[in-house]
Each structure stands twice: as structure tokens, then as C-alpha cells.
Amino acid sequence: MDPIISAAIPLVGIFLILLLGKKSTLHSSIIFMFISVLVFVTSTYILLQNPIDNVIPFANNLFLDDAISRLFVALVTSVLVGASFYIHNRVLVNNLTTTKLHELVLRTLFFFSISVLAILSNHLLFMLILLEASTLAITPLIFHEKSKESLQAAWRYLMFSLVALGLVLLGILCFAKGLHARPGMESVSFFFTDLSGIGSVLGKQPWRDLGLVLIFFGISTKLGLAPMYNWLPAAYDRAPQSTTVMLSAVQFNVVMVMIFRVMQYFSPLQSPIVRYFLITVGLVSILISLLHIVAEKHYKRLIAYASINHAGVIAIGLGLSLGKDSAYGVLIYVISNTLVKAMLFLACGNIFTIYKTEEMSGIKKLIKRMPVTGWAFLIGVFALLGFAPFGSFFGELFIMKSMIDGRYFAVFASFGFLMTLVFVAVGRTTFPMIWGNPPEELSPAPESFFALMPIIFFTLLLISMGIYIPAGANELLQKIATIIGGGV
Numbered sequence: 001m002d003p004i005i006s007a008a009i010p011l012v013g014i015f016l017i018l019l020l021g022k023k024s025t026l027h028s029s030i031i032f033m034f035i036s037v038l039v040f041v042t043s044t045y046i047l048l049q050n051p052i053d054n055v056i057p058f059a060n061n062l063f064l065d066d067a068i069s070r071l072f073v074a075l076v077t078s079v080l081v082g083a084s085f086y087i088h089n090r091v092l093v094n095n096l097t098t099t100k101l102h103e104l105v106l107r108t109l110f111f112f113s114i115s116v117l118a119i120l121s122n123h124l125l126f127m128l129i130l131l132e133a134s135t136l137a138i139t140p141l142i143f144h145e146k147s148k149e150s151l152q153a154a155w156r157y158l159m160f161s162l163v164a165l166g167l168v169l170l171g172i173l174c175f176a177k178g179l180h181a182r183p184g185m186e187s188v189s190f191f192f193t194d195l196s197g198i199g200s201v202l203g204k205q206p207w208r209d210l211g212l213v214l215i216f217f218g219i220s221t222k223l224g225l226a227p228m229y230n231w232l233p234a235a236y237d238r239a240p241q242s243t244t245v246m247l248s249a250v251q252f253n254v255v256m257v258m259i260f261r262v263m264q265y266f267s268p269l270q271s272p273i274v275r276y277f278l279i280t281v282g283l284v285s286i287l288i289s290l291l292h293i294v295a296e297k298h299y300k301r302l303i304a305y306a307s308i309n310h311a312g313v314i315a316i317g318l319g320l321s322l323g324k325d326s327a328y329g330v331l332i333y334v335i336s337n338t339l340v341k342a343m344l345f346l347a348c349g350n351i352f353t354i355y356k357t358e359e360m361s362g363i364k365k366l367i368k369r370m371p372v373t374g375w376a377f378l379i380g381v382f383a384l385l386g387f388a389p390f391g392s393f394f395g396e397l398f399i400m401k402s403m404i405d406g407r408y409f410a411v412f413a414s415f416g417f418l419m420t421l422v423f424v425a426v427g428r429t430t431f432p433m434i435w436g437n438p439p440e441e442l443s444p445a446p447e448s449f450f451a452l453m454p455i456i457f458f459t460l461l462l463i464s465m466g467i468y469i470p471a472g473a474n475e476l477l478q479k480i481a482t483i484i485g486g487g488v
Helices: 005-020 025-049 067-094 098-120 124-142 148-180 198-202 206-223 231-238 241-265 272-295 299-320 324-355 371-384 391-405 409-435 449-467 471-487
Strands: 056-058 063-065
Touching (some): 005 025, 005 067, 005 098, 063 067, 067 241, 067 324, 098 241, 231 241, 299 391, 324 471, 371 391, 371 449, 391 449
């Protein structure tokens, strides 16, 4: 089965909603759920049925069906399922207007379809075009609530994205000059499959190194890394929960695939400046997230700042690039990070529905008032902080092992110190929400089936991923780790 079907199904969903759901919000949300489940089942089937070593370019080499694209398409489709159930619950509980729902659902499906195409892309420039197209598709959804704050957040996101685009394009020009300067290279190709083996033969090349730094610097803006992080807390906070999930767990993974594709052929080990840039940016991002977490009073923005911390951990892991161990740790961490953010942001939506406040001080005894959401939120916070047995713990363990193996003792000490402070800061603010005593006795609030389904789904995936990874899944992860860790 052709993997591009995972991008086509959402477009069919758009057509069906325009045709059948024009006058009914309920019909539209049901179609959205059906399409989301269908694309998830389809992408999972493609992942399970294809041999791990299959690498198949298609559509005139414009797209690539390989282990990386199959895994990440399946991962982001699971996020779409969670978002669709949450939106359906909003229709049932909040009685969304037809106009608002259609804008939310149609733009989400369009954004998702473009994102899948970007993950499948086999060309650096084409992937960049698709990434920016997804940015334009989702920006209006940040302004979905039509408030002054959401308008500012949308413009900030767009402006930072434009700056990032300029940096990446400048990096590509420098990168191309570095490749073209190599004797015997009359033309430059940006098809990823054409770059196979080129990194090891280029040797030291200042233009290439400068290009890679600019590319990583520009791309890192989408991850929320320092210093280009200022858009992230505002956009995550003001966007609807489902849009926040799309930004933090879908677009984030598109960017990660782009980074993995570049690193597949140009390891930071071949360029000290790129290596030290990623490690430095990672440590600074963790420090900045810590400073904001300490002062933050809103639970949704706190998770947004924790996302910057996670991006910092990933940047450090990428900068180490000491081979398979570090790459495996980054991969596990990225997958865990996706599930944690999807679950926590949807849980934030459930919490706001009952408590009607964004302030952490206004929420006490969450486990008693909302038992399922409360326990899921607690598990999510533990996973967020890197507790065992969650994937984030094992990811950090592999990354720290690579620090020791590479004799990065100063990085190891700084990383351990900062992560300990992040743990204390997050725990100090979130644990009173979960266990704190309210000023008056609270009775359990009703929790909707459709609101609980996605967070239960992501919670079970998180727990199972930490306790047991099936042999086939582990083989797939090992293969991808070998690819991005310099094994290809």
C-alpha cells in the first residue's frame, strides 16, 4: 500500500465534511473522528506490513517510503486520533458553532495532510516548502478564539517562522556552495537519497559547516530552542487545545524528521562547530525553560515551557551524535515527548472545562475532582520529568551515557544539575494541583467518554513503551537509530 494514502485520506475527509457536514456540527465531528481513525489504522498497517529495510522512492523520487517516514507518519496519525476525539467532545459539551467547528476541523485536516507529505518528502527544499505551507495552514487556528492575545500569538508565530525560513534558505545557499566547491561536483542535488555517503568524503568544508549551522538554527525555531523560543509559550497557550497538540506533537515531528534526514548524511561528528552549537543551544534552552517554569502560574504555559526543556534535551542528544546509543536515546525521547505533550495538553483542556481557570493556584485535589484526568495528568508529569519507567527516562539515560562515553563531563554535570532544578520547579507547582487541599470540599465532576479516551490512549502507550517494547518495534527503532547515528 502506498504511504501517500495517509496524506490523501484527510483530503477526502475535507470533501466529506463540506458535502455532508455543512449544517451539522455533530456530523462534521463524527466524520473527523472516522477519518482520523481510518488514517491511523492505514498508517499503522503500512508500518507493520513493510520490511524494516525497505527504502522505496516514489513519485519521481520526490517522496521516500522508508523506516523513518513510516514510523513518524504512524506516530502523528495517533495524535490526530486524540485531537479528533477531543474536538468531538467539545461539540457535545460546549456546543461549538458550525462556523467555528468547520474552521477548526477543515484547517486541522489540511494542515495534517501537508505535514504527512513533508514527512514523506525526499527533497530538502520541497520538505521546507511543505513545512512552511503547514505553518500558513495552522496560523489562523492560533487566532481561533479571536482575542487580542491570540492575534498577537499568531503573528508572533508567523514572524518567527519567516525569520526561520530566511535562516534555513541562507543555510542552504552556504551548504550548496560548500558542496559545489568540492572537486568533481559540477551540480548540487538536495534529494536525500542522492546525498548518501557524501558527508564522509567532503572533509573539512567551512561553507558546508556554516550552512549546517544556519539550517539547524533556522529549523530549531520550530522546536522552540533558544534564542528563538519566544513564540512557543504564547502560541501553545492561546491556541485551542487540539491546535496546540498539532503544533507540539505533529509539526514538531515534521521538524525532527527534517533534522534526522540531514543528520543521516552529515553527522555533527564531522563538524565540531555544528556539534558544539547544538550542545550549547540545548543547555541554554534548558536553562531558559527552568527560569520561566519557576515563575509561571498557568498550567498550560508551564507545559509549554517544559516543551522547550525537552527540545533542549533533544538538541544535546543530536549534538553528541556519538553513534547508535545517542541516536537511540534521542529517538525514544522524541516518541515519548510526542505522547506526553499530546496527553498533557488534552488533559489541560479537560481541566479547564471543569475548573474554568488557567491558574494553577485555582486547582486543588485534581485526583479527587477528576479521577481519570487527574491520574493521567500525574502520570504525564512523571513522564515529563523523566521518571522511570517512561521512555523519557530511558532516552535521557542513553543520552547521558553518550556524554560519558564521549568524555563530555562538563556537559554531563551541567545537564544533570539543570534537569534536577527543572524537576524541583515543575514538581513544586504541579503537585499541589494534584494533591493540594481545596478551601472547600469538592465532589467528583463528570468526565466525558470522548474527553477521556485520548488521554487514556496516550497514557497506555506511554506506560507500555516504558515497560516493554516488542521485539519488532525495538528492531525498527534500532534500525532508525543506526541510520541517524551515522550507520548509513
